[in-house]
Amino acid sequence: MEFEIYHYILFFVAAFFGGFIDAIAGGGGLICLPALLAAGIPPHAALATNKLQGVFGTFTAAANFAKKGFVNFSEIWVGIFWTFVGAVIGTTLVLFVNAKFLNYIIPVLLFAILIYTIFSPNLGVNEVKAKMSIKVFYTVFGVVLGFYDGFFGPGTGSFWTFALIGLLGLGMKKAVAHTKVLNFVSNIVSLAVFLVGGQILWVVGLCMAAGQILGGYFGSNLAIKKDAKFIKAIFLFVVFLTTLKLVYDFYFKA
Secondary structure: OOOOHHHHHHHHHHHHHHHHHHHHHOOOHHHHHHHHHHOOOOHHHHHHHHHHHHHHHHHHHHHHHHHOOOOOHHHHHHHHHHHHHHHHHHHHHOOOOOOOOHHHHHHHHHHHHHHHHHOOOOOOOOOOOOOOOHHHHHHHHHHHHHHHHHHOOOOHHHHHHHHHHHOOOOOHHHHHHHHHHHHHHHHHHHHHHHHHHOOOOHHHHHHHHHHHHHHHHHHHHHHHHOOHHHHHHHHHHHHHHHHHHHHHHHHHOO
16 A cells, blocks of 8 residues: 555654553554554554554563563563463464454453542552462463453453552552563564564554654653552543443444
């Protein structure tokens, strides 16, 4: 496909804001994917290109969080391994199974997270005692959420952040930092599948990757500087929008 210069400017801007929001609370795909579809790119090519540019954003944010000391790799390596395994299984299975049934379940789960977070004002403000073993947590949730991201995807970051806060007792900043690392792992697996399929629009994807790198860098820096309540507010907003989008896509979209 061929595009005008202004298209590439719009792609870059959308990717910047997508990377910026994603680094703080996830949900960058709510900005980037619609921008690709609005330009007339076919759905499969849009999904593949979105995954390419998104990998750059999650990597930049994860690297920045790690550099600033918010990622504990001695804790998270188990999660990285099992997220990779789960994503491989999920991405492989989606080639054979229709994932539409998840449209019924995921909005309900996201809405439950939204309500619980709203009515738990201290959730994620300070680190608290973990409710389960770190290794058990990362093994179980690595497989489950890695599988989910490879199989379906929307809301993965929200589920990770909520689980890290609610079950491991992490503060909001550290939870978001670990989420970015784990998201990057499952994104790489999905990207590999799209690479084999040959659906990626490379010029568009790399243009957006530049925007994602900048957005991910500035977004993660803002998340580091701001307090947990600010990040929590963005997190709630993103979960709300993700829930609305999934409900609209399944029940109202023609």
